Amino acid sequence: MLSQQQKQPLLALLIWALLSSGPTWAETSHQPPLFDSHSHYSKADAQRFSPEDIARKYDRLNIIGAMISSTPTEKTEMLFNAMPNRIVPFLSLYPSKAHKPVWMRRTSTFKRIEPHLDAFPYQGIGEFHIFRPDAYSPVLEKVVKIAQERKLPLQIHGDATIIHRVYQLAPDLTVIWAHLGTVPVPEYLKQVLARHPNLYIDTSVRDALFVDDQGNLKPKWRRFFIQHQDRLLAAIDTYSTQRWEKLGETVAVIRGWLNQLPEPTRSKLAWKNGLDVYKMTHLQ
Numbered sequence: 001m002l003s004q005q006q007k008q009p010l011l012a013l014l015i016w017a018l019l020s021s022g023p024t025w026a027e028t029s030h031q032p033p034l035f036d037s038h039s040h041y042s043k044a045d046a047q048r049f050s051p052e053d054i055a056r057k058y059d060r061l062n063i064i065g066a067m068i069s070s071t072p073t074e075k076t077e078m079l080f081n082a083m084p085n086r087i088v089p090f091l092s093l094y095p096s097k098a099h100k101p102v103w104m105r106r107t108s109t110f111k112r113i114e115p116h117l118d119a120f121p122y123q124g125i126g127e128f129h130i131f132r133p134d135a136y137s138p139v140l141e142k143v144v145k146i147a148q149e150r151k152l153p154l155q156i157h158g159d160a161t162i163i164h165r166v167y168q169l170a171p172d173l174t175v176i177w178a179h180l181g182t183v184p185v186p187e188y189l190k191q192v193l194a195r196h197p198n199l200y201i202d203t204s205v206r207d208a209l210f211v212d213d214q215g216n217l218k219p220k221w222r223r224f225f226i227q228h229q230d231r232l233l234a235a236i237d238t239y240s241t242q243r244w245e246k247l248g249e250t251v252a253v254i255r256g257w258l259n260q261l262p263e264p265t266r267s268k269l270a271w272k273n274g275l276d277v278y279k280m281t282h283l284q
């Protein structure tokens, strides 16, 4: 944790970096590795940033790899083809954004999954959005069955009812629960993790919860991260093109709390767990 006095030189450095031209301090500093366990590369993102641009951003920020999905999924394939050693491609269930709230009520959803999985080395399915009222969707059941047969992990943006339902259907499945679920409270998350041993949780977009006004990691989150250090994944979630534009700033925010954790918790959350869960053994 930083005291007020320790922060002064850091603040001066930040102001200097912002006033001078060129990349910001976050992009030039030698930071420990980060594996992004949840991100997207949409059509609009691809129009703004080529795969080579993304590779350069990753190099500059020491992002060693990322789990990517896209709507439509073709852009994930493009990014994977450009960086096969760094990108973990996940298959989106949505041919367009209009499918996001209705995919679980359309049988066309699972009919298009298997041809995609046969044609490309996808390593998981998701991120998909689904909540309690749709927990008993037959389409969800079919998606879980396909994942189980092919031994593919799922990335789910939903509530705990959905997580319980998926594990009722397939207890051995690896599930990555996006954004700490819908009730991001350590006491609650602890119970869900205890109930499902194959569940992992990504921290994307929840960074502001973990720190106080001074940027210090809150004790309850510090305890939670240390106690569950093998089940948590740091992640960025590039849900918009603006998020890609400001990647350096977002990564600096994430490292702001990560770097306050003791080892080995810090490295596990920052990159080691990501490599394990996504089987990126060549980067270990």
Ligand SMILES: [Zn+2]
Residues within 6 Å of the ligand: 038, 039, 040, 127, 178, 237, 239
């Ligand atoms: Zn996302």
